[in-house]
Structure formats: C-alpha cells, structure tokens
Amino acid sequence: MLTAPFYQYWGKCHQGDQTACYHLLAYHNLDVAACGYQLVKHNYFNSAELFEQIGFQTDENEKAASWFAYFLAWHDIGKFANGFQQLFKHNFPQLIAADHSKQYLTRHDSLGFWLWRDFLINQNEIFFDNYDEKIDSTLDTWLLIMTGHHGKPPELQNVYGSLAFTKQDKQASLAYLKAINQLFLTEHKLEQYPPYFFDKKLRKKFKRVSWLFAAITVISDWLGSNEQYFPFCSEIMPLSEYWYKHAMPQAEKAIATLPKSSPMIPFKDIATLFPFIEKPTPLQQHALSCPITDKGAELFILEDVTGAGKTEASMILAHRLMSAQKARGIYIALPTMATANAIYQRMASVYGQLYQADNHPSLVLAHGASHMNPHFNQSILTKDDNSQQQYKNDEPSIIAECNEWFVDSRKKSLLAEVGVGTLDQALIAVLPFKHQTLRLLGLQHKLLILDEIHAYDSYMIKLLEILLNYHAMQGGSAIILTATLPTFLRDKLLNAFYQGLTASNEGLTINQQAPFPLMTQLNHNGLIEQALPTRDEVKRQVKIDWITDIDSGIDKIKQTIQQGKIICWIKNSVQDAIDLYQQLQLKLNLDTDSILLFHSRFAFCDRLAIEEKTLYWAGKTSNHDIRHGKVIIATQVIEQSLDLDFDEMISDIAPIDLLIQRAGRLQRHVRDQQGNIKPSDKHIQANDDRGQPIITILAPIWQDNPNEDWLNSPIFRNTSYVYSNHALLWLTQQTLKQLGYIKMPEDARLLIESVYNQEIEPPSGLQNSFYDAEGKKLSQASIAEHNTLNFENGYCRGSHDIWQNNMEISTRLTSDNVDIYLAYIEQDTIMPYSTNSNYAWEQSRLTLNKRKWLKVERNIPQLDENRLEKLRKQIHRPNAIIILIEKDKTALFYSKELGFYAN
16 A cells, blocks of 8 residues: 555546556656746746746745745645546556545646635645745735646636545645645755745735746646656655655756757847848938837837838847847737738748857747748757757758747747747737736747737727736837827827836826827836938828729729739728629620739638739739739738739728828839839939829718718728728828828828827718727727736636636637638548648638628538538537538639639
8 A cells, every 4th residue: 555645646647548647646746846946947938037026036046946846746736636536547456546426527726726725724734834824815826826737727616626525635635735845844945935925015026927927837737747757656755755866857857858048149230130231221220229228128119101121120129129138039929920921931031140150049930820831831840759859950941940849839839039920829918818828928028029000909909008018017128110000009009018117007298299200219217209211212102093983993994904004903891802803804804814803701722822923913023024914803901911012003992091001002112114123223213114103092972071871882881881980981081182192201190190180070970980980999998908817916817707707708809700611522521622731621711700601601502510520520620610612613602713702
C-alpha cells in the first residue's frame, strides 16, 4: 500500500488513445510547480518582472520562483475529488477506491477553488506564521489563478463540490498541502507571507497583474503535463526527494524546449532597416529625431497621406523604442486578414534587423486563416526527433524564421517576438475568451502598432480603448497609423492611453484644431503635437465628377475601354456589384478576359485567384498590354491592403473617409500616357502623363433639404442599408460638391471634420437615420464595455459572469454570419469544392449573412442531416452548412465568375 493518503490519487489521464495513462497527483503537481519555478527563475515571458511589480527585488528571482512554485503545487487540488478519480477505470488496489455515491458534475478546476473556500481555508495548519484573515482575498486570487489553469477562471456558482468530495478526499488534500508546506518551508525557506499580502497598493497591483500570472500558470501546466519530460514514476518517496530527483531536473529539460529571447541591437540609422530609402520623408525624418523619454510608456499617432512612408516611420520608432528598453517585441494589428498577409510579407525582410545577427527571432502571422497562407507556411520550422526547437539553415526560399512552439496554436501566437495579424487577435486579450491571458501576456513589453484605424466600428473602438488603457497601465507603448482619423476618435484613443499611463480618470486636453500631417506623441512628460510637411510627390488633388444613374457610369466605362485604360467601379453591396457586372457583360459585350468581379462572397480558393488577377491587372508592375481596356467591378474589399492603380474610377456614394481611401487607388503610381510605370530619377520629379485624376461618384440628385426618402430609389436601396447613417452620406456629398476635389494633405482635416465633427447638426429630413445610427454606436460601445474584463478585480469571472452563461462573445458584432462550404458528391463520397490538397475544406468556405442565407436556403441543395453531422465532426466545424454543387458545372447559386449569387 502507498505510505500516505495523498499518494493514492492519480493526477492525469489521456483517454483519447486506446491506452490510458496516469500519474500520481502529488507528483504531477510538483512537475508543474518545478516548471513554474524554472520559468520565473530564468525570467521566461518576463515572469520574474511580474514579481518585481508586487514588491520583489531584482535579485530575488529564486525567492519569487519558490513562491510561484508553492502556489502551483496547489493547482490540481480539485482532482482529489472522488468524483474525478472515478474517471480513471483501473484495477490498482493501491489507488483510491471509487465511491459511486459521488459524482463529477463540475470540472476539477472549479472543484479546486470550491475545496479551498469550503474546507481548506478553515484549516489553520496549512498557513504560514504571519497569517491574518485580512489577506484571505490575496490567497483567494492566488487560488483562482492556480485552479483556473485551463484558460479561464473557475466557476463560483453552481459548483457541486459536496457531490464530488468524500471526507477522506478532503483529509487527503489537507495531508498533501501540509506536506507541501513542509517541503517549501524546509527547502525554500518560505516561512512568512511576503509584503504584498499586506500592503494595500501592492495588493491592488497584484490583482492587476494576476491575469498575467494566470498565463504563466497555463504555460507551466502545459510543460509539466508533457509525458516526454515527465514520465510515470511508480516509486513512492518523500516529496522533497521527488522534487530534486525528478521534478526539477526534468523541468530544466522541458523549459529548454522554449525559444530563447533574441538580444536586440541598438538603433543605428534608417539604412539598417530600409537600405532602399535614399531620403527620408518628413514623417520618417521626425521619427528619426523626436525625443524618446528615459522610461515609461509612449503613444505615437502618425497622421499622413498615402505614400508618406507611415509603415517605415513606425518601424523606425519601433527600433528606437526597443533600443530604449521600452519594448522587446512588436505586434502589428490590421483590420483584415488580407492586410495582415500583405504586411507579414513586408515584415519578413525587415524584422531580423531589430535583433543581433545569428539569432532567430520569431515572426508569427496571427489570424484565423494564417495556416492557409503559403508565405507563412514556408516559414514555419519543424522539430527534430527529440522535439528540440530547430531552425532550417538549408532552406533557400525561407522568408522568415518562426518557432513551431508559437505557431502550433493560435493561443500562443502573440507570445512570439514579432507578430503580424488582425486586431481581433489582440482584442481577445480583453474579452472572456478561453486562454485570453496568453494574449495579454504576449502583449506585455510589446510595441502595439495599429494600422487602418478608420476601418473599425464603435464596438471594436471601445474594445481598443480598453486594450490601450491596460497596455499603458502595464508600461506598453503603441503607435497608431492613419490617414483619415476624425478628431473625436483621436480624442478617445489618446484619453484611453493617458488614463492607463497615469492610472487616473482625468481627461487630457487635446488641440481640436490640429494641423495635418501630424505626429502626436504622448508620454509621462505630456502631449506633443508636431505639424509636418508633405513631399510634393505624394500630394494629391483628385477632381470630383457626379453621376445620378447607372447608364451614365456604363457610358464612362465604354469610353475608358475605347481609350485603352483600366477602370474600377466600387459598389457598396455584393448584389449591386453582381448586377452591374452582368449588365456590363450584356451591354458592352465583355468577356472574362476584359472584366472581373471582386467581392466577399467567393469561396476562399476563388477569392485568392481573383485577388491575384486583380493585382496582375492593376498592380504596380502592370503595364499597358496588361491594363489595356480592363474593367474591375468590386466592393469594399478593394479599399484596403491591395496596392492597386487605376486610370479611372467610379464609386458609389460612401462616407468621406472611405472615398478618400478609394481615391487613393486612382493613379497611385507615376505612369506614362499608355499606363506604363515611368522609370524613377532621383534628381527629377516625374509627372503622371494620364492627366487629371478624376473620381466619378454615383449619388442621388443633390437636395439642399433632403427628406427621409433621399436614398430610397432602387439604385441606392442597398447603399442605404450598408451605410445606415444617411446624414454622413449627405454631408459627404455636400462637402465634395462645395470643394469640387479631394485635395490631400491640405484639406484632410476639413474633409473629415465636415462630416464627422460631432457638433454638426444633420438636415431635418435625415435626423431620424442620424440619431438611430448614433444610438446604435452608443449601444455598440455599451455592449463592448459590458463584454470586456475588469482587470482591477483580479483574475476572476466577475459579476456578470459571461463565461458561466456561455454567451457568444466576439471581437466584432458579426455573429449573424454563417459559414458555408461548397461540396459535391462523387461515387457516394463527399468532396470539397477546392482541389487544394492541404486545406481543401477551408478553401471551399465562404461567409454569408445569416438573414441572406435564411432567405435563399430552401432553393439550394444541401447535405442530408446524417452525413452532415459526420462531416462536421470530420472537418471540426460543428456549425458548418454544406451546400452541394455538380462537379465542373455552373450551379444556379454559385460560380467562379460571380461567386454566391442566389437572390
């Protein structure tokens, strides 16, 4: 028989395979504790610095590591429940016998916290000498952290602990903890609770950083549960002996698999990062020369026109901030997967210059479809037979060096030294997602670079405010890049960061008449707003023309084709884009060699092909032969990320900031009259020979006093739905009619503020839509604030307990979308539409509005229920909708040319 009651309990079991395995619970707890000890001792993931925030000295790493290990040894106390022990069916008389009167109705993590509050907190023999009931809240937070080691805090309500634990189980847990106390009292000399248990300010800091301790706890548990490093030990020995003979040596081996931090190099000059830049732009020059404070977080907002070199300026600042020890890595957050993909490829050739030579800093692409990005896949490195992280030195095509530890799970992606991805991956850190703490930990000591801020709605902006607030509170710096930032939004972001920086609720006084271009810098010394000049070559003046009907636009397209130019018409809805595409084919007799449709309702594989074709036709490297007589009909998917250059453009009426973005793809590069790129000459400024750039806008007939039906004609019905604040469209039309052009940068503030200034009163006929939209924005912000976590309360579920109620929380208010997969049946086998061998099912997917789907689903063939459930399990998509097409035939609802067009 085993020599102590707590040795009779098993700790973990993997029943997914045919064979189950078990470890003694006491030993498993020490395995995890030893991993945590090593993480803190060696400051992995800046874990030792978390203890410095709560009062430990820089030379007290081992003491901090011991305290962390001590609490980690508690992490699986919920497994002492007989209800849990019954999960492992065995014939070992040495182990605890099953008591069938007990049940396992609550997870072991929540049972662990219940055991602490119901039983262990009343057992005086497990407390250190300076115990005082006043510190119970701090002990509670540690136990919430430890028992919540599976990625979310333990449940506090409806925990059926009495049905899970026997009296014997409770006594065994008590005996175990007394032994743990003895181990750490004797070997690690932890005889007194440290000062932060008693100091009010330090306790408050501890609650704030408890979310980061929770992330280190998760990593410790992952490492300590790896059977390769912690094999089953059947020998019974004192816990101190197991600690030194097994747990500690194996923990050293386990953490050796983690990637080492890459040492940074001091910033030298712009040529180190961007050797192709001969003369910095004014924005880049200021990024090179602006003062960086000695300590504390900083926020920069870079506002300038397209082509001003904002991305390069942000990397100059990033390197300078890293050199000043204000950041140890970077996360670049973008609005879409497409923009993230594009920046990832650009970063792959730059990020290595931030770190010392012969190091292997990790670069990770973080978004929902990163695994399907070919550029990312070729940069993922493999492990050798011993699971040690290695780098390929013989792969000539590799564009980046990624460590597989980071990329085998999106949960860990933000822990990489340099990350590029969607903003969503960062926003998850402030929402009740499982393992959000890992993202929070990953952002600590990272420079957060935010691009295309104008692309987000009020819900995401509120989430971003909360993220910036916590990031600043933890000493994190940020850079925001934008060409179209309304003053009210600039105020929100600056104040969110300022309040985190100063740990106060005081507002920041901001210049409401700021010039443009502008670099704003905020730190402990205050706010600096630096006006900047703009290079002549990136100044733009785009003339505005107006049309009020579709036929006028078709006539313009016909003329453009006859002139041998390329033209794009940006529609506001997918259905309008499809309808126009079909009209043009009929009226102008165009085939697929001359016209292309680009919107969001294509299967992923078809959308990639269309994106490539769009870049081929209208990208920077296209020439006269390629561009000649081409027409692209697109939706908003073309507004961001793609470096496109059209000779002519038509756009449906849209809010001013979006029209500025669209106009940025009109005569974007300097070309000759035939559309060929002009060779550059650094001594001579080249002029574009294509004439005055003109954007033609389809809009209603101008009305000085519009009524509520202003947008209700058939050609604007979908526009009125997509942009429900009709007053913004009217104000945009008013502004552009008065000016007659989009002139950047001189009129940037005027253009944006004439539409978005919150003091503007909309025309009486459009006030209903205006105030409805404003109410919706306030509602979105309120929902976001309700959904986010309260970091001040410490690692816990909080009063509204979103986790427990299983509410659907998202980084975007788009839960009304459904995932549809295209498939066909061949010889009674269900085959994905895509022929991609690696990701066929995911590349066969498209996203559709749920209301749209419910409207058309009855007319679309779908997989029967029996086979649907089997396939959902096979592709790990429990809510997938599978629609059936005939192979190599055009369906009545989908085609490569039109996408999903059922109406």
